[in-house]
Amino acid sequence: MAKGNPLQEQLLKAGLVKKSKLAEVARSQEKARQGKAPAPSDDIAREAAQARADKAERDRALAAERKAQARLAELAAQARQIITDKKLPRTGDSEYRFNADGAIRTVLVDDDLRRKLASGAVVIVRLGDRYELLPRRAGEQVRERDASLVVLDHGLPGAAAPDEASAEDDAYYARFKVPDDLVW
Numbered sequence: 001m002a003k004g005n006p007l008q009e010q011l012l013k014a015g016l017v018k019k020s021k022l023a024e025v026a027r028s029q030e031k032a033r034q035g036k037a038p039a040p041s042d043d044i045a046r047e048a049a050q051a052r053a054d055k056a057e058r059d060r061a062l063a064a065e066r067k068a069q070a071r072l073a074e075l076a077a078q079a080r081q082i083i084t085d086k087k088l089p090r091t092g093d094s095e096y097r098f099n100a101d102g103a104i105r106t107v108l109v110d111d112d113l114r115r116k117l118a119s120g121a122v123v124i125v126r127l128g129d130r131y132e133l134l135p136r137r138a139g140e141q142v143r144e145r146d147a148s149l150v151v152l153d154h155g156l157p158g159a160a161a162p163d164e165a166s167a168e169d170d171a172y173y174a175r176f177k178v179p180d181d182l183v184w
Contacts, residue, residue: 079145083127086138088113098124100131100151107131120155 011017092110096117099105107124109117113133116122123139124131126149134142136155143150 075145079142079149080127082138082141082145083125083132083134083149086134087127087132088122088134090133098152100124100126105131105151107133109133117152118154120153123150123155124152125149126151 008022012022090108092108094109094114095106096109096114097104097106113122121136122133123136125134125139125142131151139150139153
């Protein structure tokens with residue numbers, strides 16, 4: 001007899017149901033509680049697996065993008081640190097002009113720094129909205145981390161190599177004399 005279910009007991013006492021029918025219903029309810037429901041179809045399982053795989057792929061792509069952005073930020077911070085640690089003190093009152101961001105910029109240098117800039121022993125780099133002078137070795141370290149920070153480098157291979165157009169220009173401009181003391 002079903003214990004704990006007063007409705008079933010009342011139906012049994014009234015003679016409306018049989019004891020065997022109550023036992024059968026109790027067994028079917030017990031099976032349902034045990035989780036012996038029919039297995040989900042293969043299509044649903046396949047779609048669920050595909051959705052999990054897609055989500056995992058998106059998660060991997062987002063993690064890779066975050067990792068790449070973190071690496072770029074780390075390299076930029078290293079470049080800024082190199083610039084602040086290795087920058088050369090600017091002495092002198094002679095203006096050295098160079099092209100940066102489509103405009104002509106100016107830094108004050110002495111004759112020694114001017115010669116080093118022209119030979120490529122010193123490079124000019126951007127630090128925020130300022131321009132700093134770095135020794136060649138530090139400039140190369142900055143270029144490895146963020147090449148966009150290096151504004152002027154006359155020591156690059158091929159930077160001073162003339163092409164065929166400049167040879168023609170040199171022949172043309174040889175006709176005009178330039179004063180030896182010209183500083184622009």
